[in-house]
Amino acid sequence: MTISIELGLDTFGDVTAAPDGGLLPHAQVIRDVVAQAELADAVGLDFFGVGEHHRADFAVSSPETLLAAVAGRTRRIRLGSAVTVLSSDDPVRVFQRFATLQAVSNGRAEVILGRGSFTESFPLFGYDLAQYETLFEEKLELFAALLTGGPVTWQGRTRAPLTEQRVFPSLETPLTTWIGVGGSPNSVVRAAHYDMPLMLAIIGGDPGRFRPYADLSRRAYAQAGRPVRPIGVHSPGYVAATDAAAREELFPDYKRMRDRIGAERGWPPMTREEFEQEADHGSLYVGSPETVARKIAATVRMLGLSRFQLKYSAGPLPHDRLMRGIELYGIRVAPLVRALLA
Structure with a gap:
């Protein structure tokens, strides 16, 4: 059976090395x-x-501002x-910004909503980390209501209520909205509750340990009486001509x-042995095109994925690389993955 897979890239805009060795x-x-x-693209x-x-x-x-610039210089690639x-933003403003990106990109916009593993935005925008869970739950509820397109009535504890409120610009086409999950079963079930696809952030360890989350997602959709939505994975990696060169x-x-x-988080420094372990058996997709393709294809089959996104930037790794x-x-890599899944 041929498995259809979308292949994408992610970056956080890591500050990269300059030719003189600085940043x-x-x-x-x-x-x-x-x-x-x-x-x-x-x-x-x-x-x-x-x-x-x-x-x-x-x-x-x-991201939306940068992606709007990208939209004007690309033709087909989806942008998100x-x-x-x-949790640390306003759902109405997030909706408006991505609705605008959806318009300027001719329907190519996506948003992946998450709570964030970095918490700098909470004090920056005046949010209390003690409300970490409540903020996400209430704001996701409001964002889901905004996606319906009609006047919204909503009330919660974390922002002012809305009563029959219209929000503009209106969506011309549906906005694909994923729930980003780092390892919480509750978040997996939440994605099914809102009928949104699931994006698993697997940044270390054997990707097979996320199989229960993929299975839970499919069960949750079935129990809700809805068709199963796509599951994607975001993981780090790097491709070079050979395995040795890539590493x-x-x-x-x-x-x-x-x-x-x-x-910052109390982890010990990474050893070369730990790096090699992640490359050989974990969730670091580093190597030649053939090696990376085989590893991606194995993860796609193992978890039943519809999309794989490679986080291709890593610290000061230079722009030319x-x-x-x-x-x-x-x-x-992309043609090899598709051939392996055919």
């Missing part, structure tokens, strides 16, 4: 991300996602967030990123 300014990184998205990929962060090591804090931190090129910058974040990796992913 590029945020403005240049943002312009480089636009160029990376253009290339992803040119090599035939299905999706390009940009994540939202509010910290010095990631340049993108407004990866992820939008709904040698990626490791130093991947370690810098991992150790920087790990220092990112561009080469995107080209290899589109021209060589």
Whole structure:
């Protein structure tokens, strides 16, 4: 049986290395991300996602604005967030921004809604982390109501109520809305409750450990009496000409990123052995086109996926290497994955 799969790319706009060994300014990184998205479209990929962060090591804090620029310079690729931190934003404004992106892209916009594994946006926008769960639950409820297109009446504890409120611009075509999940069964069931596809963020360990979440999602849709919606996966990786080249090129910058974040969260520094373990048996898709394709195809079959999104940027990994990796992913990895799944 042939499995149909969409293949995409994600980036958080990691601040990359300059030719002199320093770091590029945020403005240049943002312009480089636009160029990376253009290339992803040119090599035939299905999706390009940009994540939202509010910290010095990631340049993108407004994915919709960047994606609107990309929309004017691409033709077919779908464009979305990866992820939008709904908990610390206003659902009405999120809807309006993505409805605008949907219009300027001629229906190519998507949004992946999540609670966010980074919490800098909460104090920045004046939200209490003690309300972490409540904020997401209530705002998702309101966002789902906005997607229906009619006047909205809603009341909760985290924002002002709405009564028969119209919100503009109106959607010309439906806005694909995913729920991003990092490992919570409740979030998996929540996606089915709102009839939204599920995006699993698998950033470490054996991807097979997420099989129960994929199975739970399908059971939840069946119990709700709805057709099963797509399941996608977002995982990190890097493609180069050979396995050895990919690992040698990626490791130093991947370690810098991992150790920087790990220092904030109490993780020990990453060893080369841990990196190799993730590359061999975990959720790091690094290697030659053939190696990466085989690993993606195995994950697609194991979890029953409809989409796989590779987080192709990693810390200061330079722009020229990112561009080469995107080209290899589109021209060589994508056809190989589809052939393996045929």
